Amino acid sequence: MSHPWDEIALAELRERHSAKWRRYPADVLPAWVAEMDLPLGRAGEGGLGGPGPKVGHRLHGPVQQPDGAGRAGFATRACGHQVDPSAARVVPDVVRGLEAVLAVTAPTGAPVVVDAPSYPPFVDVLAVTGRPMVRVALVRGADERWVPDLQAVEAAYASGARVHRLCNPHNPTGTVLRVDELLDPADLADRYGVRVVADEIHAPLVREGVRFHPVASLDHPVARRGRHLGLGVQGLEPGRAEVRVAAWRTGRRS
Numbered sequence: 001m002s003h004p005w006d007e008i009a010l011a012e013l014r015e016r017h018s019a020k021w022r023r024y025p026a027d028v029l030p031a032w033v034a035e036m037d038l039p040l041g042r043a044g045e046g047g048l049g050g051p052g053p054k055v056g057h058r059l060h061g062p063v064q065q066p067d068g069a070g071r072a073g074f075a076t077r078a079c080g081h082q083v084d085p086s087a088a089r090v091v092p093d094v095v096r097g098l099e100a101v102l103a104v105t106a107p108t109g110a111p112v113v114v115d116a117p118s119y120p121p122f123v124d125v126l127a128v129t130g131r132p133m134v135r136v137a138l139v140r141g142a143d144e145r146w147v148p149d150l151q152a153v154e155a156a157y158a159s160g161a162r163v164h165r166l167c168n169p170h171n172p173t174g175t176v177l178r179v180d181e182l183l184d185p186a187d188l189a190d191r192y193g194v195r196v197v198a199d200e201i202h203a204p205l206v207r208e209g210v211r212f213h214p215v216a217s218l219d220h221p222v223a224r225r226g227r228h229l230g231l232g233v234q235g236l237e238p239g240r241a242e243v244r245v246a247a248w249r250t251g252r253r254s
Contacts (some may be wrong), residue, residue, distance in 0.1 A: 013037055020033040072084065072085040075088075075214075079200075079203050079204070079214050079217075081214045081216060081217045083216075095121045095122065098125055098197070098199070099125050099129060101197050102125070102126075102129060102131060102163065103129075105162075105163050105197060106131055106162050106195070107162070108130045108131065109131065109132070110132075110162040111131070111134045111159070111160055111161040111162060112126055112131050112133055112134065112162070112163045112164070112165060113136055113157070113163065113164040113194075114126070114133050114134065114136070114165050115137075115138055115148065115165070115166065115170065116135045116136060117137075117138075118171075119172075122165065122199070134161050136148070136152045136153055136156050137149065137152070138170070138173060145175050146170065146173040146175045147175060147181055148177075148181065150184055150185065150188065153185055154192075157188055157189065157191075157192035158192065161192075161194060162193075162194060163195045163196075163197055164189060164194050164195070164197070165197045165199055166185065166197065166199065168182070168198065168199070168215070169203065169205070169212065176206050176210050176211075176212055178213070179218070182213060182215060182218060183218065186215070186222040189222050190220070190221050198215035198216070
């Protein structure tokens with residue numbers, strides 16, 4: 001039995017207007033472009049008032065956004081974590097979401113710790129907004145998984161970093177941090193007064209048998225004063241063909 005995704009033709013993909021399919025020659029596929037090649041979901045079509053143009057073609061007009069209860073319900077289903085619906089916010093895309101969170105957590109000029117390697121546009125946001133990046137490379141743990149280097153993290157905190165953008169599940173290594181691997185840097189952040197911005201946009205994409213733990217679910221002071229970026233729904237953004245809409249969840253967690 002064939003899967004609907006198998007029906008997506010290469011010729012159809014090449015009709016798209018995005019950089020992934022137009023910037024380079026036909027025999028080059030840029031792996032750095034974070035763009036899904038899947039059709040628009042039924043919920044997205046419903047927001048457009050019915051089946052619309054093919055994803056990847058230019059789209060215009062308002063898109064109905066899910067309410068707070070819908071976003072909170074998604075977090076519960078995808079991550080097993082209860083989110084206050086009134087604390088959820090929708091932003092155009094994850095990069096703009098990070099920019100918005102930094103605006104309320106890190107004053108201009110405040111150093112920001114970034115787990116390396118990192119998604120390049122997130123690094124660009126720091127440069128554009130005037131926040132120096134403190135690069136802390138992940139290291140191989142005892143089980144060969146990529147994990148935070150706690151000594152390097154503490155050194156970055158001690159040197160004056162005010163915010164730590166903690167990516168979990170990590171892009172691009174794929175590491176899903178365990179509870180103890182979250183609590184260790186959380187203890188350091190609490191000791192040095194560092195705010196944790198948890199980039200959790202890949203939370204629903206973990207492998208079977210692997211459990212994801214949101215930072216907000218921890219019984220820890222850092223979880224109660226952190227900021228969290230989570231994957232919301234595949235949606236549409238004015239002026240762009242296809243994005244994933246991020247939920248910006250703020251405030252105290254239940």
